[in-house]
Amino acid sequence: MNLLIYGPPGSGKGTQAELLHQSFDIPHIATGDILRGEVAAGTPLGLQAQPIMAAGGYVPDDIMIGIIRNRLQQGDSQKGFVMDGFPRTIPQAEALDGLLDELGRRFDRVVYLNVDIAELVPRLAGRMTCPIDQKTYPPGTAKCPLDGAKLIQREDDKPEAVKKRIEVYLDKTLPLLDYYRGPCSTTTGAGAWFPRSTAWAQSRRSTNAC
Ligand code: ADP
Numbered sequence: 001m002n003l004l005i006y007g008p009p010g011s012g013k014g015t016q017a018e019l020l021h022q023s024f025d026i027p028h029i030a031t032g033d034i035l036r037g038e039v040a041a042g043t044p045l046g047l048q049a050q051p052i053m054a055a056g057g058y059v060p061d062d063i064m065i066g067i068i069r070n071r072l073q074q075g076d077s078q079k080g081f082v083m084d085g086f087p088r089t090i091p092q093a094e095a096l097d098g099l100l101d102e103l104g105r106r107f108d109r110v111v112y113l114n115v116d117i118a119e120l121v122p123r124l125a126g127r128m129t130c131p132i133d134q135k136t137y138p139p140g141t142a143k144c145p146l147d148g149a150k151l152i153q154r155e156d157d158k159p160e161a162v163k164k165r166i167e168v169y170l171d172k173t174l175p176l177l178d179y180y181r182g183p184c185s186t187t188t189g190a191g192a193w194f195p196r197s198t199a200w201a202q203s204r205r206s207t208n209a210c
Pocket of ligand 1 (some may be wrong): 060
């Protein structure tokens, strides 16, 4: 089962992808998490990506395509994957099609999380993140319910970066809606903070139908 989940920042991609990962026992490939891992480890890639991410911009396509090429070659993705955060641009989507072709794979389902742009700013600007597992929680949550760590605000969840992330999303990522239009694509209602969300139920159901 190869799944793609995409949508604006703050739409709940990570939450939904995590549920699909558990439900289908396939790896959750999240480019944001991979990049944050590189930043935390202080690798050359992390050093290059850190200021771009903090400002809410996109890391260059060639770097991102290289990351995904490596990730798809790892053994665990042979049984399938749920991809979150990639592709984010048309060139990334075209490169991914080429990579999937080389591997003889294709997406079984492409799920778009549709959330009103007006709803994104308060969601992102207030959300709190666990520094250990990177999971996000609603505004006002103090501690990670899973490991008790004190939650932090991500650098790119600060107001200026949030504004930039939404602008870049509208310019570079929204065109993917047309790119992926087709019988295996589906659009859900609002993403949500919690596992019981209808978005998850819809994306789960849709995987049976294509
Ligand atoms: P969100 O979807 O909430 O913005 P992510 O965790 O997916 O958060 O990504 C965080 C940041 O990592 C992005 O704002 C961007 O700077 C960088 N990033 C992640 N994936 C990509 C990608 N495919 N192309 C370019 N930049 C990316």
